Amino acid sequence: MPVAKTSAEKTALVARRIGLVPDFPKPGVLFRDVCPLLKDPEAFNAVIELLEEKLQKHVGSVDLIAGLEARGFLLGPSLAARLGVGFIPLRKKGKLPGETIAVSYTLEYGQDVVEAQMGALKPGQNVVIVDDLIATGGTMAAAVQLIQKLGGTVLQCLVVIELVELRGRELLEADMLQSLLQY
Ligand SMILES: O=P(O)(O)OC[C@H]1O[C@H](OP(=O)(O)OP(=O)(O)O)[C@H](O)[C@@H]1O
Numbered sequence: 001m002p003v004a005k006t007s008a009e010k011t012a013l014v015a016r017r018i019g020l021v022p023d024f025p026k027p028g029v030l031f032r033d034v035c036p037l038l039k040d041p042e043a044f045n046a047v048i049e050l051l052e053e054k055l056q057k058h059v060g061s062v063d064l065i066a067g068l069e070a071r072g073f074l075l076g077p078s079l080a081a082r083l084g085v086g087f088i089p090l091r092k093k094g095k096l097p098g099e100t101i102a103v104s105y106t107l108e109y110g111q112d113v114v115e116a117q118m119g120a121l122k123p124g125q126n127v128v129i130v131d132d133l134i135a136t137g138g139t140m141a142a143a144v145q146l147i148q149k150l151g152g153t154v155l156q157c158l159v160v161i162e163l164v165e166l167r168g169r170e171l172l173e174a175d176m177l178q179s180l181l182q183y
């Protein structure tokens with residue numbers, strides 16, 4: 001039987017499975033790639049367990065996990081299933097059917113719009129927003145606005161990677177952001 005890993009060991013494993021790609025998608029951007037993490041089932045289990053640990057103070061009060069397109073979709077549904085709650089997608093412009101609500105934002109390398117379906121959540125529901133990474137914080141701040149416009153309460157924003165120098169957490173309320181790895 002394999003010995004259970006400590007949180008520090010899981011974090012170290014996750015860190016080893018993050019790829020580094022210089023000059024992607026634009027010159028000057030050092031891209032942190034979570035694909036190797038998904039390819040290793042032990043590392044993937046570790047990252048989902050670590051994300052769950054970050055929600056300890058909200059145990060029993062999370063109603064929904066919201067995931068940001070595209071890489072929040074790779075983590076959010078597994079975390080939601082583990083917590084026994086539902087998952088809702090926050091998508092780029094024009095991808096969701098039916099009536100939607102939109103917020104635009106500025107990226108480290110461009111401009112974009114994120115949308116949610118009207119009725120994705122019931123007013124008063126408690127939501128945790130998940131993504132792979134926070135850089136300038138524009139995407140996560142837009143996601144928070146979307147959830148709030150729908151009448152939800154954001155309990156926590158959760159990412160695997162925080163690019164600390166880009167100070168994304170400053171666009172969010174104090175203590176709103178939890179990250180597993182900081183660079
Ligand atoms: O903190 P920010 O500066 O807003 O940047 C963070 C966002 O950038 C990346 O997604 P990207 O916009 O590249 O979209 P993709 O996942 O659809 O490729 C990342 O997955 C976050 O969602």
Ligand SMILES: Nc1ncnc2[nH]cnc12
Pocket residue numbers: 029030031032033108133135163
């Ligand atoms: N450096 C980076 N690596 C991966 N995804 C990103 N999104 C914004 N900046 C990024």
